[in-house]
Amino acid sequence: MSITRRQLVGAALAAAAIPVAGPALAQSAASRWFAGTTEDNGVVYRATDFKKIKPQWRRQLVKYYSTEPQGTIVIDTRHHFLYVIFENQTALRYGVGVGKEGFKWYGRAQIDRKAIWPDWTPPPEMLLRRPELPKFMKGGPDNPLGPRALYLYRNGGDLGYRVHGTVEPWSIGSDVSSGCIRMFPEDVIDLYQRTPIGTNVLVLEHIAEKGI
């Protein structure tokens, strides 16, 4: 007996009957945050609709008073901003989302590794909290790390913290349930370009700690 495509689809729907309504609804609610698709390194992903994004979370040039040298990345976890220090007391500022339990670490680090469309292996603690997560996910448009990841190291050791993209643009500017420092996919691609290996990172709970 041959199995028709319709039967297969029917079986798949039946198997997924209960959870299907949730994701389907979530999908339609989520879609208003996107404006079509765009391509990067052979991957087609959902483009952020920046008209829906509050102005303060969009990439912009701001004044920045500190003694940090140019090129340094400064992250203000409380205010959800990431800065790349420019010349003449200015910085390029991006909005970020911060993991609630993701950043209990503050201090200096450097970017020793960068990846394009990174794979994701949720850490064991996260799997304990959320057993429904896959143990491994290949890089791609649905991967929560998004199109780029910058890995934070200190003294040659991986700190386990990353700056990465997101598939949930609405989470930028807030504390989210999991993850490290997340950015709009367009922004993390932009940051990747501006961040050579060795770039110094300063993670602050609050910028006033080090701001002048």
Added chain:
Amino acid sequence: MTNPRAWARAAALALALATALTGAGCLGTTETVATPNVTDAPAGAGINIPPGSSEDYIVNVGRRTYFKADSAEVDATAMVTLDKQAAWLARYPAWKVKIQGFADDPGTPEQNMALSLKRAEAVRTYLASRGVAPDRMRVKAYGRDRLVRDCPEIECKSQNRRVITNLEGDEDI
């Protein structure tokens, strides 16, 4: 509003509004309005950046490309930025660029000067291959001058091994 940052933002907004009303705003430059000298005050046009302005170029394209130790090779990451620069320059043909090469690499000052020139020339060659007319570009080498940060570690070196494709008429880096 007890938060000083909120005050600063409100002050910045008020100033920006006042300036806009008196017509003192000047499209196309990054120093349009006087904002208070506090962190997070706008340094330019915020999110309403005039397309084709130097601020547009700085925020949406990026001036810097980076190089590995002892190398003047335009790598895959640098190509992405240079492709964006070339596309932007094609769209806004009035701009010319000054390509500034820098080095902070092993060797003598003369070798660093030569390497910084090679880097700047590699960028010019690549931009030319992407359609930027040669008469819109000039190169200048700086060697180990104007270090962003001086230390023997990679966190300093990597920022210094750079080329800045600067718009002519913009302030030098």
